[in-house]
Amino acid sequence: EFCGGCVQICPVGALLNRLPLYEYRPWMLTRTETTCAYCADGCSLRLESRPQTREVIEVTSFWGNETKSIWGQGRNEGDLCAKGYFGYQFVNSPNRLTKPLIRKEGRRDSPLVEASWEEAIERVAEGFGRIKTEHGGSAFGALASARCTNESLYAFQKFVRLVLGSPNIDSSVRYGMVNAARAMTDLTGLPRWLPSYEEITQADLIFVIGTDITQTNPIVGLKVKAAAKRGAKLIAATPLRRRVSTMSHIVNRATRHLAHRPGAERAVAIGLVKAVMEKGSLAKEVASNPAVRRLRDTVSALSPKQIEAAAGVAYEQIEAAAGEWVAAPRAVMIFGESILRSLDGYETIRVLGDLALLTGKLIAEGSGLAPLFEENNELGAYEMGVVPDGLPGLGRTDDESDRDRLSQVWKEPIPSGPGLTMIEMLRAVREGRIKALYLMGENPVGSLPASSAAAEALDAAEFVVCQDLFLTESGRKADVVLPAASFAEQNGTFTNQEGRVQAVRKAIEPIHGTRPDWEILSQIALEMGYPLEYQDGAELSHEIGRLWSACRPGGPGWRGQPKRSEQAGAADRYLNQGLTEGISERYRLDPAENSAASNGRFHLAIGPVLFHSGKMSLQAA
Known part of the structure; x- marks a missing residue:
């Protein structure tokens, strides 16, 4: 399962990675220390890249004393799984979106065509602005992927709550992680591990x-x-x-x-x-x-x-x-x-x-409890408040003091009351109560079972914006599709399942035509007449640190366990x-549990496997 490790430890260099073999020499590549974007183990790795061509060539790891990098000790101590070593190729995939897509003439029955960033941002601002004027903030639903950085997730929930005025925000933590977060908070006061x-x-x-x-x-x-x-x-x-x-x-x-x-x-x-x-x-x-x-x-x-x-x-x-x-x-x-x-x-x-x-x-x-998470930044998404009943820094929407604390930092009131969960949002769209959906890295049509009727919900929505690396099943039903940058093309942080805040560093400039998620959000907000301007991810990190000390550079989340x-x-x-x-x-x-016989029925167990984990690894071939 640690295929690729043999290349790292071969003492004479006889074992080589065949993917970039004979194409580049080591001195031609730039090394960037960053954090893996697959599971929540939080592995440190090195991206070997060609900045001139904006390509990631291969992944290497740290060994021995090298494990202690400038960003702290790698949680993997030099080991990487097969996805860590060879799953980086989605960054260079020819299927990456490189230009915004919009519906020709703005009609849902027309095809998606390429457009300039200016045209796409104007289309999004116009659609969001119209629905907010006609129906109010509660007519919006927003879903994000927990594979995004803390900075992008924080900017996303701030955009939804302040610019759109909606409490309806959720993320892929709804697939199960939220159960662990709620239970762990009940038991120990924090969703983080103690061991x-x-x-x-x-x-x-x-x-x-x-x-x-x-x-x-x-x-x-x-x-x-x-x-x-x-x-x-x-x-x-x-x-x-x-x-x-x-x-x-x-x-x-x-x-x-x-x-x-x-x-x-x-x-x-x-x-x-x-x-x-x-x-x-x-x-x-x-x-x-x-x-x-x-x-x-x-x-x-x-x-x-x-x-x-x-x-x-x-x-x-x-x-x-x-x-x-x-x-x-x-x-x-x-x-x-x-x-x-x-x-x-x-x-x-x-x-x-x-x-x-x-x-x-x-x-x-x-001793203690240690829940395992699938996506790399599920704990980060929860702590950034990308859930309908939560606020950044583990605040609660129903707690007046938490709301006041956030309003003082944002200098704006935030929508009151808990919003709708992912499934509740999709139902509200089908019933006509939610008119617009904003999807940042999340693909409900491809991820949820058919019984959730996600495809029908997107068809019923008046306006759908999808922001992603690839044209997903959900993106094909959107009115506007915005090409986002990958983890290798931006600075930021992930929070692993332990609760360790880990650095994500830019190895290459964004692939031509793509932009980081937080930058896209800032530009839409500006176009809607609501300045939400940030110069870089570090500015967002600083604001996050003011609200949640665990995420402050050098704070508890960077040093270790609570x-x-x-x-x-x-x-x-x-x-x-x-x-x-x-x-x-x-x-x-339950009665079903009391039955010792299976009655000829099968139990289907689903989940990630070592060599495949969702849409990213499908593009890493």
Whole structure:
């Protein structure tokens, strides 16, 4: 899975990357240290480029002392997966958009034709201005991709809230990450991890559930394997079976394998909580709490046979796993997309959090919860406020003090009340309540299932603007398509799943005809008579730092994980107030889960694989 690494470590240079072979010499290339734009592991890498031709030629990595670059230590310590090494080619793809596209004569039934930037910006400003005048700000919906930089995402939500006057903003975090962010905030007060990658490698036990970590987040998977090699116990709860393959399958490394039914992660978590309660293996500081006694009564009503039927795992196995979890001084729980994207994802994460809290491992040093994210900047999108109920810096739209703080920085009032989520927006478009959609890097027609009726929504909208690197399925239905610059063509930051703010540096100038997202937003705002001017990404970074200290250069997000002592108050609040909230719903086994037989039905599990992750890797051939 780390194909390409052999080229980096070959001591005599006999192994070479065949893609740029014989085309360039090393002294002809410019090296730029930046951050990978695929998964949320946050890997540092080097783009070897030809600035004269605006091409990225190859990717290399850091090794040994080189790992400590001017931007800090790489979280991958010199390792990169196959996508990291060879997935850069989308930057140079001949399919990249290089000119704006507009509908000829402005009619939806006319074809998309190339236009100048001036004409396209005027068309967008005119369309947005007309709808705002006729229908108000609530007639707009806006969706962004979590693959964009923090700076572009911040500018996007500011543009939507101030220039368009709409609270209806959402992003690809809606696909599942938001479940983890909400649950983690309930449990610890922050959506960020408390354990670091280094603490994973030093853990005495690692519990992996709801993810094929080798495929989805290979660098974190490498940390897990390093811990197992050091002697840590590894519990893998997954429907996947042990197998022989060229991949270092995580189940093969597990010291205990809970082979549960597909989709039964919550049942497994409930079984672990029940086992801990029955054995009396509770942390001293929580054992006598009244909320814990109520939880004990709730799980006592569930029989081992019910849990076995729901989970598809022998209760003795669950009891043994619970015993190992309790006995480990340092234990980290890693969970992924199978939980985050499920209908009961939020409740499942809360149950896992309950397990950590009851055993004293929620905020203890060397322990904690670690949710895995698919896209590189999902945590950044959430923290930048690209969600309908959130504001930059983890503020809330329903909190007057958060709104006042933001208004003081922006010097403008912001729309009140929470907006609509992605699915709610698409429904509102079909019903005629939302008239215009602005899509920045997001492709709902290509990403969402047919049941969401995203294509019908875009057809029903009066005006659609799509801003992307490629002409996507959603872009083909838009009235205006704007060509955006890639991560290799701009400066900014990403925030990885740990919560580390990482530098993104420009290796080449934007491909001819493309522009960074924040620059496009600034130009549209100016054309609409609302100056939202920024000279560069650094100016946006400075403004973000004023609102969210964790993103300030040199701030907590750049240095490492939050101090656990700061999260103790949030954990206490959850114990005394949150533990019993929704307890009956959280610990309910659905009738479908109680059925031991499959009735001949198949369970379709979807998710990224190591060599393919969405639209970008399709263009990296």
